[in-house]
Amino acid sequence: MAGHSKWANIQHRKGRQDAKRGQVFTRLIKEITVAAKMGGGDLNMNPRLRLAVDKGLAANMPKDNISRAIDRGTGNLEGVDYAECRYEGYGIGGAAVMVDCLTDNKVRTVAEVRHAFSKYGGNMGTDGCVSFQFKHCGYLVFAPGTNEDALMEAALEAGADDVVTNDDGSIEVITPPYEYVGIKDTLEAAGFKAEMGEVTMKPQGETEITGDDVAKMQKLLDALESLDDVQDVYTTAVMDEE
Numbered sequence: 001m002a003g004h005s006k007w008a009n010i011q012h013r014k015g016r017q018d019a020k021r022g023q024v025f026t027r028l029i030k031e032i033t034v035a036a037k038m039g040g041g042d043l044n045m046n047p048r049l050r051l052a053v054d055k056g057l058a059a060n061m062p063k064d065n066i067s068r069a070i071d072r073g074t075g076n077l078e079g080v081d082y083a084e085c086r087y088e089g090y091g092i093g094g095a096a097v098m099v100d101c102l103t104d105n106k107v108r109t110v111a112e113v114r115h116a117f118s119k120y121g122g123n124m125g126t127d128g129c130v131s132f133q134f135k136h137c138g139y140l141v142f143a144p145g146t147n148e149d150a151l152m153e154a155a156l157e158a159g160a161d162d163v164v165t166n167d168d169g170s171i172e173v174i175t176p177p178y179e180y181v182g183i184k185d186t187l188e189a190a191g192f193k194a195e196m197g198e199v200t201m202k203p204q205g206e207t208e209i210t211g212d213d214v215a216k217m218q219k220l221l222d223a224l225e226s227l228d229d230v231q232d233v234y235t236t237a238v239m240d241e242e
Helices: 003-019 021-039 047-058 065-073 106-119 147-160 179-188 212-225
Strands: 083-090 096-103 135-144 164-165 173-174 196-203 207-209 230-235 237-239
Touching: 021 047, 021 065, 021 096, 021 230, 047 065, 047 179, 083 106, 083 207, 096 106, 096 196, 096 212, 106 212, 135 179, 147 164, 147 173, 173 179, 179 196, 196 230, 207 212, 212 230, 212 237
Parallel strands: 207 237
Antiparallel strands: 083 096, 096 230, 135 173, 135 196, 164 173
16 A cells, blocks of 8 residues: 555655654663663663664664663662553544653653644544554665565575565565564675664554645654653554655
């Protein structure tokens, strides 16, 4: 679905992520702290922490910041106690929206998320109302023109779950979430460098948004992403850029 706009949407989203680098360190520090708290400070024994640290290094986060975040998580340094929470709802045109948060005050966070949904034309739903529409996985996107057969062979041999070629020629490689880093490194060593990659909640279907609804949906997503307690926002919305 919406294959014609897949690559444009990926590039648009990548550009938006790059523009929000100022928020990245704060969110990564929270994720590293929580990952260390839940699974310990050993990267070899804690795949969630390994992934968070790799993301920090990729964002040029100083190693001292990473070490301090791990120490706070393991209790070697005093720090804020963050809790994980997820909120679900619907955006413009019924598009599913899922919001992952790390917070030290759930009452504040749920109020802010609900306010953003209601102010910008969405509806906050109940737990589980849309989460079944997403899959936790690693996700690598390769530009149109990439050798499909060679990439597929390398990806599946490296342990990828699936390789999908879109109508516009871009290729997606889907991986188990905590094997993402290893598969990405293996593909890069084989000469395949992704244009974009992340561990995400990938929508299993798409809700195409067009016309005036594009700006409305983007305002809702921007409002949610700007909240201090929000780590990630996922949506089934695919917005055609005119």
